[in-house]
Amino acid sequence: MGMICSLQAVSDTNIQLILESPPLIWRLIAPDDPEAYLELMNGPERGLFARLFGNRKRVKAKDIPKLKRSKGEDALCDIDKAWHGIHYCLNGDDTGGEPPLDFLMEGGEFAGDVDVGYGPARLFDSATVKELNDIISKITPEKLHENFDPEAMEELEIYPAIWARDGEEAFEYLSTYLTELQSFIAACAKHHLGMAVYLG
Template identity: 40%
Template sequence: MSMILELHTVSDANLARVLADPPLVWKVVSPDDDGMYEAARAEAGAAKAGFLQRLFGRPAHAKAPAVDLPLTPGEVEATDVDKAWHGIHYMLTGTAWEGVPPLNFLMHGGAVIGEVEVGYGPARGMTAAEVKAVAGALAGIDEAFMRARFDPAPMTQLDIYPGIWDRDPAEDDSFGYCMEYFGELRTFVMRAAERGAGLVISLT
């Protein structure tokens, strides 16, 4: 199955609510599907009940009330970078999975949002200040910088997803593919920073 990296805008106030109550992340990454939030809430409640039963020898019957996430205009706007996320991360950082902040934000930016699986692991939330720092760093990244970091041999050796780097560029322009999505990513992050928004990043 494909792994797609998605980004959603969120206010700092709502990010704080999500970090305090991780099932709420579904109201950001899938705001039109209450079923995912309800399922995550039920799973979290069952885990808590099991812990209390082990602790006190009796189940906890009270169900936690549903929580609303009051979204303001401009929140939960979304974009994705398709399967180009790993190649973009490699070119920004020169590493497969690590890198120096803030340019390693696709893999390590922000705080992990609990243990709620939203695809391939939990999502991460970045504050408006963190997004502003990323936007400032991306402002200095141009095509020449990215092309200098694009190196098919080590990218293939390091198993950079989706493993298309050794293809003939005349038939499959993998660098151009990454740059198309990098342009969309940079524009999205810049716009979020201008509006004072944070981000939720997830791999689905």
């Protein structure tokens, strides 16, 4: 399947709760699947002796906290494998860039060390998302194309290494997902929400 980048809208209140208790990131990105949260909170299944004489109370499914979602907080954006190419075209660099346009690779606060696929999710508050929206909303396909260089992207190993093979078709792939990304970020800014960015 490869590395897929997803972005999830999240309120500043819930960002703070997740930063205080990082396993709660699973309640944001997989609210209908309690197992990942329970496994992190309880650790591996204990043997009989540990269950009988251990002092540690285990979290039960009925006790799992829920994040209270505000309007717009159910918004999700999946940009498939386009994330690295979009980052490169926005920044002209394979890993770095200027905040906040480096958001697909850098920035935000880690949700602890909870691995949600390929490392921890990164959380961006609503003020950062508003600033990002003010800038990214002005990026046109023509502007994005200025840094589109298939040969350089292949040399830098920009994921998913389709650039020289697919050329302008690969750019259309990036441009389509940039439009989805812009719509998602605009919706987050409209509802005064932050976002989580993660690779799965």
